[in-house]
Amino acid sequence: MPHTRLVEDKGGQNWISIKKDKFIFPGGGTQFIHGADQYLNQISQMVPEISFGHRVRVALDIGCGVASFGAFLLQRNVTTLSIAPKDVHENQIEFALERGVPAMVAVFATHRLLYPSQAFDLIHCSRCRINWTRDDEILLLEVNRMLRAGGYFVWAAQPVYKHEEILQEQWKEMEDLTARICWELVKKEGYIAIWRKPLNNSCYLNRDTGVLPLLCNSNDNSDNVWYVDLRACITQLPVNGYGSNVSTWPARLHDPPDRLQSIEMNAYISRKEIFRAESKYWNEIIDSYVRAFHWKDLKLRNVMDMRAGLGGFAAALHDLQIDCWVMNVVPVSGFNTLPVIYDRGLIGVMHDWYR
Numbered sequence: 001m002p003h004t005r006l007v008e009d010k011g012g013q014n015w016i017s018i019k020k021d022k023f024i025f026p027g028g029g030t031q032f033i034h035g036a037d038q039y040l041n042q043i044s045q046m047v048p049e050i051s052f053g054h055r056v057r058v059a060l061d062i063g064c065g066v067a068s069f070g071a072f073l074l075q076r077n078v079t080t081l082s083i084a085p086k087d088v089h090e091n092q093i094e095f096a097l098e099r100g101v102p103a104m105v106a107v108f109a110t111h112r113l114l115y116p117s118q119a120f121d122l123i124h125c126s127r128c129r130i131n132w133t134r135d136d137e138i139l140l141l142e143v144n145r146m147l148r149a150g151g152y153f154v155w156a157a158q159p160v161y162k163h164e165e166i167l168q169e170q171w172k173e174m175e176d177l178t179a180r181i182c183w184e185l186v187k188k189e190g191y192i193a194i195w196r197k198p199l200n201n202s203c204y205l206n207r208d209t210g211v212l213p214l215l216c217n218s219n220d221n222s223d224n225v226w227y228v229d230l231r232a233c234i235t236q237l238p239v240n241g242y243g244s245n246v247s248t249w250p251a252r253l254h255d256p257p258d259r260l261q262s263i264e265m266n267a268y269i270s271r272k273e274i275f276r277a278e279s280k281y282w283n284e285i286i287d288s289y290v291r292a293f294h295w296k297d298l299k300l301r302n303v304m305d306m307r308a309g310l311g312g313f314a315a316a317l318h319d320l321q322i323d324c325w326v327m328n329v330v331p332v333s334g335f336n337t338l339p340v341i342y343d344r345g346l347i348g349v350m351h352d353w354y355r
């Protein structure tokens with residue numbers, strides 16, 4: 001059997017085990033060896049407003065291991081994009097995909113990740129081995145860019161609960177940084193800390209002069225992600241409130257979001273009409289595939305739409321109850337529709353097929 005290294009390394013944390021000739025994923029993680037379900041219950045009990053599957057629909061799990069966090073959130077109607085680099089935890093993303101959990105290789109390093117601003121309702125890092133306060137704090141500022149206004153950052157890590165001096169210092173640095181970027185520490189309990197991003201720019205604008213990080217230039221396009229270096233500045237929220245008031249799931253799948261108005265596109269008729277027409281088009285097509293080609297019997301699970309537009313194809317698969325998830329790819333050469341895709345409660349990524 002190939003790739004058994006993680007079983008030896010992480011078996012004690014319940015990530016993965018072997019039974020006869022099969023891999024088993026018991027649902028554990030480094031910070032939640034008793035299983036992701038219990039861990040998710042704890043998060044829900046700490047901050048009931050998170051309300052998985054209703055207010056929180058799209059999550060990002062940074063440094064996901066074999067993606068048990070995302071796997072257990074599926075049952076709570078949350079789509080989690082699980083990311084990790086290829087490193088000593090070899091094959092983690094391959095395992096996640098073989099489990100049928102949305103995942104891709106991605107790393108917090110020097111460039112923006114390929115997701116738009118205000119993409120995720122919740123961002124999670126449990127022992128994801130990232131030092132958030134170093135390098136002019138650019139990595140947490142990247143989290144901040146991708147976090148929706150009013151969204152939550154969940155951090156489960158040793159500095160939250162351990163008393164050694166060095167870890168206490170790391171906690172103080174994190175407290176200081178999150179206060180400077182206006183995140184509210186909503187709850188800290190045991191080994192989990194949960195912050196909330198503000199709903200608008202007022203806290204940023206009321207900071208004392210000289211407080212770092214500075215605000216990003218207002219003409220910086222925060223949805224421009226293709227080979228963009230990380231910068232040590234706070235992405236401002238749109239003054240018109242776009243992104244902060246998406247409908248709750250499942251209504252948001254079909255409610256045309258405000259950010260539809262800010263997509264650069266050749267629209268000769270109302271954008272809302274285009275949005276509805278695209279949905280109708282894909283619903284009719286997929287319905288015919290279900291009837292003529294028996295798509296429900298195909299056991300589709302990991303699906304990629306290579307030119308996703310406004311996400312109508314993925315929405316139709318959901319409406320027609322095909323039990324799969326879709327990676328909505330938006331080519332660099334076209335209009336950047338990713339903000340709308342995320343506002344609908346779907347996930348996606350920018351890509352250049354020529355590379």
Ligand SMILES: C[S@@+](CC[C@H](N)C(=O)[O-])C[C@H]1O[C@@H](n2cnc3c(N)ncnc32)[C@H](O)[C@@H]1O
Nearest residue numbers: 029030031063064065084107108126127128129
């Ligand atoms: C100790 S494991 C924790 C896995 C999982 N979160 C859990 O609790 O079981 C650390 C994870 O962080 C990932 N990681 C390390 N550096 C990273 C970076 N710069 N960006 C994204 N993920 C990273 C590793 O690949 C691995 O998935």
